[in-house]
Amino acid sequence: MGYVKWTIRGLFWLLVIAFLHYTLPQHDVARITDTYEKRVDPGSNAMFWSNADTGEATDVTVRDVFFIQAFRTNDKPMIYRNEDTGWGWPPYFKFDTSNLQAEASDLISKKNDAKPQWVVVRHYGWRNEFLSIYPNAVSVWAVDGPDVRIIPWFKIVFLTVLAALFWAIRVRWMRFRKRRIEPKVDEWTDGWA
Amino acid sequence: MLALLRLVIFGFIILTVIYVSISLYSRSVRRRKLLKDWQDTGRPGDKDAYIETGMAQYQHSLRRRLIWLVYIVPITMIAAIIYFTNFM
DSSP: OHHHHHHHHHHHHHHHHHHHHHHSOEEEEEEEEEEEEEEEOOOTTGGGSOOOOSSSOSOOSOEEEEEEEEEETTSOEEEEEEOOOTTSSSSOOOOOHHHHHHHHHHTOOOTTOSSOOEEEEEEESOOBTTTTBOOEEEEEEEESSTTOOOOOHHHHHHHHHHHHHHHHHHHHHHHHIIIIIHHHHHHHTTTOO | OHHHHHHHHHHHHHHHHHHHHHHHHHHHHHHHHHHHHHHHTTOOSOHHHHHHHHHHHHHTSHHHHHTTHHHHHHHHHHHHHHHHHHOO
16 A cells, blocks of 8 residues: 555656746756747647737637747757746746847857857746647846856745745644544544454 | 736635635634643633733734735735846
8 A cells, every 4th residue: 555655645746846847937048040930729738838818819729929949058959939928827927928039039149150149048848849849938138158157046945935835834734633633533443453 | 808807816815715724823823822821820810811812912913914915925926027027
C-alpha cells in the first residue's frame, strides 16, 4: 500500500511543479531574427493558446497570432508567440502585444551582423514541437552581450512566500488533527484490537 | 469586457472566503488566548465577562484591521503587474 500512497504523492507534486514551471516567468538570452504573424487554428492544444478577451471577439475559430523568431545563445532556434493574456490566466495582465511586436522587430539582428544585438526575452510557457505550442513572450529588452546574468528576483520572492504559506497552513492542519481528530478517532475505536 | 467582470466577481468571492476564514480563525485564537490568560492570572471574576471584554478590545485592534490586507495586497499586486508589464 505504501507504493500507491507515494505514487499519488509523487504525481501530485509533479503536477504542481509542472504547473509552476509553465506559469512562472523565465528569461532567455536570445537574438531575434524575425517577427511575423501567422494564422492559427487551435485544436486539441487550445489550452496552450490564450485568446484573451481584450476587445476583440473570442468566439472565432481562426485568428492571426504574432510570433517572434529567435536564436538562443546555444545557437538553437526558439519561437515565441506574442499574445495578450488580458484579464485571464496566467495573471500577466498583458495588453501591449502590438507594442511588444514593434519593440521586437526593432531589435532584429542576424548571425553575420558585425555586432549582433542580444536581447533578454521574458516569457512563460513551453515550446513543444509535437503539440505545436509556443511560450508567450511578455517583454524584451536589449542587453550588451550573450553572457549577461539574470537574477530571477520575482521567482525567488514568489516561491519563498508560497513555501511559507504552505508551511503555515500545514502546521496548523497537523495541530488541528492532533487536537481534534485523533482524540475522536481514539474515542470511537476504543477497545478495538 | 466580460473577462474583467469574471476576474472581479470570482476574485471578490475567493478573497471574501479567505477573509472570512482568517477572521474566524483569528477570533478563535484570540478567544483561546484570553481563556488561558484568565486561568493564568488566577481566574479574576466571571470567565465569560473577562473573555467578552477581551474580544471587544480585539474588535478595535490593529491585528483585526490587518486582515483587510487580504483584499489590499492582491489588488495592489494586480495594479503593479499591469504597470510593469504594459507601461515600463
